[in-house]
Each structure stands twice: as C-alpha cells, then as structure tokens.
Amino acid sequence: MVAGGLALVLLLGAAYAAGDRFAGEPATAHAPGPTASGDPHLDTEDGHDHGAHEGTEGEPAVYDPGAAPGPQFRARDATLTPTPPGREHRITLTVRESVREVAPGVRQRTWTYNDMLPGPTLRGRVGDRFVVTLVNEGSTGHSVDFHASQVAPNAQMRSIKPGEQLTYTFTAQRAGAFMYHCGSAPAVHHIGNGMFGAIIIDPPRLAPVDQEFVLVQSELALGPQDGLARLGKLYRAEYDAVTFNGYAGQYRFAPLTATTGSRTRIWVVDAGPSAPTSFHVVGTVFDTVYKEGAYVLRPDDTSGGAQSLDLAPAQGGFVEFAFPAPGEYPMLTHRFADATRGASGLFQVAPR
Numbered sequence: 001m002v003a004g005g006l007a008l009v010l011l012l013g014a015a016y017a018a019g020d021r022f023a024g025e026p027a028t029a030h031a032p033g034p035t036a037s038g039d040p041h042l043d044t045e046d047g048h049d050h051g052a053h054e055g056t057e058g059e060p061a062v063y064d065p066g067a068a069p070g071p072q073f074r075a076r077d078a079t080l081t082p083t084p085p086g087r088e089h090r091i092t093l094t095v096r097e098s099v100r101e102v103a104p105g106v107r108q109r110t111w112t113y114n115d116m117l118p119g120p121t122l123r124g125r126v127g128d129r130f131v132v133t134l135v136n137e138g139s140t141g142h143s144v145d146f147h148a149s150q151v152a153p154n155a156q157m158r159s160i161k162p163g164e165q166l167t168y169t170f171t172a173q174r175a176g177a178f179m180y181h182c183g184s185a186p187a188v189h190h191i192g193n194g195m196f197g198a199i200i201i202d203p204p205r206l207a208p209v210d211q212e213f214v215l216v217q218s219e220l221a222l223g224p225q226d227g228l229a230r231l232g233k234l235y236r237a238e239y240d241a242v243t244f245n246g247y248a249g250q251y252r253f254a255p256l257t258a259t260t261g262s263r264t265r266i267w268v269v270d271a272g273p274s275a276p277t278s279f280h281v282v283g284t285v286f287d288t289v290y291k292e293g294a295y296v297l298r299p300d301d302t303s304g305g306a307q308s309l310d311l312a313p314a315q316g317g318f319v320e321f322a323f324p325a326p327g328e329y330p331m332l333t334h335r336f337a338d339a340t341r342g343a344s345g346l347f348q349v350a351p352r
Ligand SMILES: [Cu+2]
Pocket: 111, 141, 142, 143, 182, 183, 184, 190, 195
C-alpha cells in the first residue's frame, strides 16, 4: 500500500485494510446459459458460445482487497491525450487472448483489443470519420460495436472468425463519452473477458483544461486462476472485483498526480457489464458535469456544485474541478461495496 493508502483505509474500512477475503462467499455453480432469445448479442447461430466455457471449471480465483501487487506491476496510464488534429482516424484493433494480472495475485485469461484492457481510447470531434480495421487473432468469433456510430449492426458489427478481418467505417455525428465493446454472443462474456474501451467525441467548444484523465469502470467475475471469467456469474451479475482501467485498485498503488489549482477533467465510462457507478473525488466539488451528450452542470452565477457523476452501464461523461490544496484525495465510486472491491484510487496533489 502506498503512503496515501491511509486515506482509503479510513474511507473503506476493515475489509480493505485487513485483506478480508470475503469469507463465506460460496463457490458459484455453473449456470445454464439462456436459450435462443432472438437477440444477436445473446445467441450465436448454432446456440453455442464457442470457446466461452474453456477454462471456466474449477474454483474461482479469490480477490483480496488488502493485497498489494508485485514489483512487476505497471499501472495503466490514465492520462487522456489531446484530440488528434486530423478529421479521419485510421485504427487497427487486433483481438488477442492472453493471461494477465487483473488484481494483485489474480491472473485471468483475457480477450483484448491491441493487448490492452481496456482497449485503446479513441478520440475525435463531431464530424470526424473513423476507419477501424478489426483483426481477429483469437480462437473464437469476435466483433466490435462502437456506441458512437450509427450503422447497420448486422454489417459492421458482425462477428468475424479467427484469421479474418473487417473494416468498420463511420462518421461520429454526436458528442459524448461512448463505450465500445465486442458484441459477439454472449456479449456479457466477451465484455467480462476484457473486450471494451472508450471512444470520446469532444463536444464543440470544449473548454481548455490543464489535464485530462480517462477512467473506464468494469467488473471482474473471476474464473479460476489463469482461466476465463465465469459465465454463470456474469449472467447473474455476480462479480468479485471492480476496476478502474482494468486492474482492481490500481491507482491505490500508483496514484494519479495533479497540481493544486490545476483545472482537471476526468472522463468516466461505465463498461459494466452490469454495475452502475457514482464517481466521486473526496475533498472536491465538481463545477462542471457532462453526462450522455449534455451538460448537467456548468459554472454560472448560481454557484451549483455536484458531488458525483452517476452512470449506468454503457453511459459516459466527464467532471471538471480543481484541487483546493496539496494532499491526497481518494477517488472512488460512492457505491461503497464496489469501491471496497477495487473501484477506488488516489490523487497525489502537489503544491503549485
Ligand atoms: Cu469478442
């Protein structure tokens, strides 16, 4: 635990501090999958989720909220890079499967875009054209669904087999903090195994700030060590840990940094697959909140303040504020059960 972890111990309590393993949590039985529903996100043509059951047998790995990562741990950079200047963005997303650490001591077999979990953050402006090449180097069918696009799902969002690729072209016509994800059946398993990311389309006249971050919240329904997420738990919305940017509690161990008084914007996307978020930064009050394509709050002479950004799965937005003084500022979902199991971290704020 970093020095600043004390603030989180005070906030989150004994389970986090003592490494309570949530004793008594039953090992979950493997639930039968749904029958054909007519929803292309739930069923494959032949009713089977190819590859999905691989590695899901055996006792699930256990997340210990008090554990710390080993020396090899590297946090995902949460800095959001500036909007690229061009009006056409050409991106290749390559799907691969790999074992990675998703919480201290917990390794899962993940399905990823470009070996990143979440996938790379895409960014552009209203009117920008995106040309995305999806390459499937995995062992089962995969796809991509950009919520910022308006396209025929059966064409651009179709599943492709291992070894295949497709080109997904769209023009972003609406601003917002959007999710993208694999929609291959069952989508809850493909998202649960790591196939999601953020695509940010800046609203026109977006105010300049000193620094921007992006946090994608998602849940882990742990399968066995080195195995895939457990499908039955995902179907029941039962999860063991919650992450910002793919690793439970990572910014407890590698706090984000800021400077006193610097104007800060944090983009948040809730990738789910099932849990909502209520994003809060302790010791600050947001003067700007943007959610689902609209400003909920902007600075004016009524001096309104906001304490959290609430998002359902597949919603996104941003908050703006400035840190009032040097110090350690916890950031978390105020859905405390989820903050305790990983959706919390720290800002280390330096003097100006
Ligand atoms: Cu997939």
